[in-house]
Amino acid sequence: MRYELKIALRYLRARRKDAFISITTIFTGVGVMIGVAALTVTLSVMGGFEASMKERVLSLSPQVQIINSQGSIFNAPFIQTTANKVRGVSGSDAYMTGQAMLSSGRGIGGVLIRGVEPKNPIVQGEWARYMIDGGLDNLARDYHATPTSGGPPIATSGIAIGVGLAHKLKAKPGDPVRVVAPIISPDGSLSTKAAEFVIGAIFDSGISFLDNSMAFMDLKHAQDFFGRPGQVDGIDIHLANLDQTDAVTDAIRKQFGSPYRVHNWIEFNESAAAGFELLKRVYALVLILLIGVAAFNLVATLIMVVMEKRKDIAVLISMGATRRDVRLIFVLKGLIVGAAGTAMGLLLGAIACFALAHYHFIRIPREIYGMSTLPIAVEPLNFVLVALASLLLCLLATVYPARQASREMPVEVFRS
Numbered sequence: 001m002r003y004e005l006k007i008a009l010r011y012l013r014a015r016r017k018d019a020f021i022s023i024t025t026i027f028t029g030v031g032v033m034i035g036v037a038a039l040t041v042t043l044s045v046m047g048g049f050e051a052s053m054k055e056r057v058l059s060l061s062p063q064v065q066i067i068n069s070q071g072s073i074f075n076a077p078f079i080q081t082t083a084n085k086v087r088g089v090s091g092s093d094a095y096m097t098g099q100a101m102l103s104s105g106r107g108i109g110g111v112l113i114r115g116v117e118p119k120n121p122i123v124q125g126e127w128a129r130y131m132i133d134g135g136l137d138n139l140a141r142d143y144h145a146t147p148t149s150g151g152p153p154i155a156t157s158g159i160a161i162g163v164g165l166a167h168k169l170k171a172k173p174g175d176p177v178r179v180v181a182p183i184i185s186p187d188g189s190l191s192t193k194a195a196e197f198v199i200g201a202i203f204d205s206g207i208s209f210l211d212n213s214m215a216f217m218d219l220k221h222a223q224d225f226f227g228r229p230g231q232v233d234g235i236d237i238h239l240a241n242l243d244q245t246d247a248v249t250d251a252i253r254k255q256f257g258s259p260y261r262v263h264n265w266i267e268f269n270e271s272a273a274a275g276f277e278l279l280k281r282v283y284a285l286v287l288i289l290l291i292g293v294a295a296f297n298l299v300a301t302l303i304m305v306v307m308e309k310r311k312d313i314a315v316l317i318s319m320g321a322t323r324r325d326v327r328l329i330f331v332l333k334g335l336i337v338g339a340a341g342t343a344m345g346l347l348l349g350a351i352a353c354f355a356l357a358h359y360h361f362i363r364i365p366r367e368i369y370g371m372s373t374l375p376i377a378v379e380p381l382n383f384v385l386v387a388l389a390s391l392l393l394c395l396l397a398t399v400y401p402a403r404q405a406s407r408e409m410p411v412e413v414f415r416s
Helices: 002-012 016-060 076-084 121-130 136-140 163-169 208-213 219-225 242-255 270-308 310-318 323-359 380-406 410-415
Strands: 064-068 089-103 108-116 131-134 142-145 154-162 176-184 190-203 214-218 234-239 260-264
Touching: 016 270, 016 323, 016 380, 064 242, 076 089, 076 234, 076 242, 089 121, 089 163, 089 219, 108 163, 108 208, 108 219, 121 131, 121 136, 121 234, 131 154, 136 154, 136 190, 136 214, 142 190, 154 163, 154 176, 154 208, 163 190, 163 208, 190 214, 208 214, 214 219, 234 242, 242 260, 270 310, 270 323, 270 380, 310 323, 323 380
Parallel strands: 108 214, 154 190
Antiparallel strands: 064 234, 064 260, 089 108, 089 176, 089 234, 131 190, 142 154, 154 214, 176 190
């Protein structure tokens, strides 16, 4: 194989009369390079969008959730203790929700209030990073504030609102807000309840729905305000590894039968996840075809080389080279061009991913995508798979020209 490789490398060096073939070979390699670079960058961007989408989905829906199909959960501490013992569970947090109106005296807005345990490590890990002014610990803090309607200061607690809602209310941390909520009493009658709270934190999740329409309270204060002491609407279970979602869901379902219901984030967002995966595959297929177009330019290039080197092939066969040796020479030539283009494409793709990740020179609408720059998630496996696909296509492109070269008959060549 050593002399076949030596001859293949020699055929890559252009003589003056072969300059056109050499330029065609260079452009073929450049085509492979561009295709490989485009595919690696696209897969990295799509991977970044997928990770971002998963993060946003999980901020809107729990990883695994336990609810009571008959109403509120009254024994949340027992359920949390039992669920936390399931293998693969990293923790849990109980919550309750209620709808209300917030007024600051300068603006008004409707919100979904979520009562949480501010000191719960799971709540801290999920939401503390979004707090841009104040913190979750302020939800359990006691405040003394002047009511929005005037009057002497009163004792109250904190509330966290989104940056969009804060803009609507024209409020900042430390400002009092009045919360008015509909209350359904045990006999089914409807009434309203109002109370004063102080803005203890403002968060910016990057999701307009959350930032404009959601607020957080301390769980105990929310239970007292909505008249539901000791009750929660559900328990969110957090996983050590999202790949164990199905296994943990099945294990928890065995622990808690009817009337409890256990759901996970895959079930909540199955159609969105499937649609994004399909889109990712379509993009990959289109760009694989782009590499294929560049790779199959090798067919024309190698056919021209075969026509130019007919005498050389005849001499090689006359000197004892086998048909297999001739085929191998042209396969190696095509693979060298393809490998060079693939390597340069991988390098160019890596540089482009690094630049996109660190310099953020491509801007996208934040209000639509929840982010202002292209997300990048570089997976080494994607680079390996792209390289293998590119080399395979280049190998297939060499089959026909190499086969035709091995069919040259020395007698006919010398006679012509």
